[in-house]
Structure formats: C-alpha cells, structure tokens
Amino acid sequence: MARAATQLHHEEHLGETLRQWLPGRLAPGAHSDFAIHHLDAPDAGFSGQTVLFTASWTTAEGTRESRELVLRMQSADHQLFTEPDALRQAAIMQALGGHPGVVTPSIVLTEADPSILGAPFYLMTRVHGRVPSDIPSWHKRGWTVELDTDQRRQMYDNALRALVAVHAVDDEQTLAVLRAPAQQPNVTALQQYLARLRDWYEVRRSELVLGEDVLAEAWTVLSSSVPDTDAETVVWGDARVGNMAFTEDLGVAALFDWETASTGPPEIDLGWWLMFERFLCESLGFTRMDGVPDDDAIVRRYQELGGHIDADLRYYTILAAFVLSLITNRLALLLVEGGLDEKTARSYPESAVALVRHYLDEFTS
The missing domain is CATH 3.90.1200.10 (Aminoglycoside phosphotransferase (APH), C-terminal lobe)
Known part of the structure; x- marks a missing residue:
C-alpha cells in the first residue's frame, strides 16, 4: 500500500509539472484547455524512466488537438552504464530516423535542465506496436x-x-x-x-x-x-x-x-x-x-x-x-x-x- 501511495504521488507530481511546463513548448501558439491524460509512470528502470501520457489542447481556431507522447528521463540514481546521456540518445534517434528502413520514434523536444524533473529528458511520439518480451522470454511466452x-x-x-x-x-x-x-x-x-x-x-x-x-x-x-x-x-x-x-x-x-x-x-x-x-x-x-x-x-x-x-x-x-x-x-x-x-x-x-x-x-x- 505504501509503495502504491508513493507511486501515485510521483505520478501526480509529474502530471502537475508537465501541465505547468509543457503548454508553451508543445503548443506555442494561442490555445486553451491544455490537459494531461492517461499518465502512466512505472517504477524507474536502471537506465532511465519512461512516462506515457496524452496531451491535449484547444487551438485559437477551436480545433481540439491531441498527442500521445513518451517521456524518457535519464536515471538520476541507479545507473547500469558509466555515462548515461538521454539527450545524446535523442540526438541519435533524430539523426537515424531519416534513413531508409531505420524507423525511430520522432523526437518532439529535449530538455537539458535537471531542475524541471530532476534529470535531463526528452519527449517523443508514442509508437503503437507489439514488443517481444525479455522477461518472460519471448521464446517461451507471449x-x-x-x-x-x-x-x-x-x-x-x-x-x-x-x-x-x-x-x-x-x-x-x-x-x-x-x-x-x-x-x-x-x-x-x-x-x-x-x-x-x-x-x-x-x-x-x-x-x-x-x-x-x-x-x-x-x-x-x-x-x-x-x-x-x-x-x-x-x-x-x-x-x-x-x-x-x-x-x-x-x-x-x-x-x-x-x-x-x-x-x-x-x-x-x-x-x-x-x-x-x-x-x-x-x-x-x-x-x-x-x-x-x-x-x-x-x-x-x-x-x-x-x-x-x-x-x-x-x-x-x-x-x-x-x-x-x-x-x-x-x-x-x-x-x-x-x-x-x-x-x-x-x-x-x-x-x-x-x-x-x-x-x-x-x-x-
């Protein structure tokens, strides 16, 4: 129960921070009713945290816009690798994405300032698809x-x-x-x-x-x-x-x-x-x-x-x-x-x- 409460508090804090910080960057023109929906922030991994959410807003023309996004944040504590660098990973995906047959998620923005969420991070578009599992192994289940x-x-x-x-x-x-x-x-x-x-x-x-x-x-x-x-x-x-x-x-x-x-x-x-x-x-x-x-x-x-x-x-x-x-x-x-x-x-x-x-x-x- 304590862990669930901690996770809920973490997600609420993330959601509130994104609601305040993101609108001018994701929808820089005139807009209203900016909202964050369906935010899911599983426990941080050892190489970074993944946060899934949908952002929506109404444009000045009255059109409702919606984007499914993924936030990848550099690990601030436990690290598998000696030099984690989330922004470098984003730059690599941007560089590779235009090459034939190399399909990477589109990078929406990057942020180097650790004061926003506690570590550098980037946003990318969410890609829907089925991913073979490591645990349990996809050779046996799934x-x-x-x-x-x-x-x-x-x-x-x-x-x-x-x-x-x-x-x-x-x-x-x-x-x-x-x-x-x-x-x-x-x-x-x-x-x-x-x-x-x-x-x-x-x-x-x-x-x-x-x-x-x-x-x-x-x-x-x-x-x-x-x-x-x-x-x-x-x-x-x-x-x-x-x-x-x-x-x-x-x-x-x-x-x-x-x-x-x-x-x-x-x-x-x-x-x-x-x-x-x-x-x-x-x-x-x-x-x-x-x-x-x-x-x-x-x-x-x-x-x-x-x-x-x-x-x-x-x-x-x-x-x-x-x-x-x-x-x-x-x-x-x-x-x-x-x-x-x-x-x-x-x-x-x-x-x-x-x-x-x-x-x-x-x-x-």
Missing part, C-alpha cells in the same frame, strides 16, 4: 508464441531487414553524431570501441559479483586478437528483436534503446544479436520455435539481405557476452539493493558469464 511458423519467420525476417538497414547507414553527418566526443584521429572505430570498453571494465571490475577470472581471460583474448578492420557504420549497441515494436502485420514499427549506440564494424551488433538470442533461449533451457532461425541461418539471412561480414564472428560473440556480463553484474548489485533475493539477482550474471565461457571455448578450440 504473443510471439501464438504466431504460426510462417508468421514468426516473417517477423524475424523483417527484424533482420531492419538491422541490415541500420548497418547500411554510411552518411558522415550521421556517423559524427554517434562517435564518442573524445574519439581520436588515426584510430579505427573498433579500437575506439574497445578503448571505451576497457575503461568501463576497469571502473566496474572491483564490484563484479562473479566471473572475475573468466572475464579477465576474455579481456586478454579480446585485446590480443583484435580484428584488423577499419569498418565503421552505426553500432546500435543493443540490437535485438526485443528492442523492436512490430505492427499487426509484423512489420517493424520502431527501433528502440539507442543508449549505448556508437560506431564500428557491423559485426559488433551481429555478435550481440546472436549472443542475446542464446541468452534468452538455449541458456534458459528453451528450444527455438519453428520459424525462428538458428545462428547459422541468422548469419546467412543477414548476408542475403545485404549485410556484410568481414571477420570471425566468434570474436564478436565473446565481445558481446563480455559486455552483457558487465551489465548483468551491475544489475545484480542494483537488484539486491532494491530488495531482490541474491540468488535470483545472481542468475543474470551467471548466465552471461557462462556464455563468455562457452564462446571462449569455441574461439580457442
């Missing part, structure tokens, strides 16, 4: 299970088309938005990516819940076996079907979660895609449903659709599992702080570290 084989095949094919479209972006102006501010000249995008990862690893190393030895071994392999490539395209950073909204006819309505986006070879994303499917399926004891391709079929179809692979993907699956292990180790700490039992919290890094071990064995065999 609307994806109710699809027939051909529908699942179609959904997955459309998802891979979207990934190929992301990797087809080679516009210099767009890539400049995604590059790290301190990116050095005469250093490849992959080397830059690994340098940032090394720094993140060093920051989190002392607080690893488990897997310290395996991750140390993995980092030795990753740093000593760097592919010789100067490829640079968009790296989504969290490329997977769970970050896509699908229309009723199984087209891709939107691509979400660009928080860790950067640049580099496309194999970074493809390695993450392959690893995360295993994390949500085989690592949980599930078998892929009919219509959902295995790793080899994913790679083959990615290439048929126009994607390019120029390196050993085994390196990139180790890289992906290594990154996931850092994330889930941090997540376990935050979950325990939030009251979750330690055994359940540890299960996430346990699965991720086990994948690191699996991919290391594949790479060195």
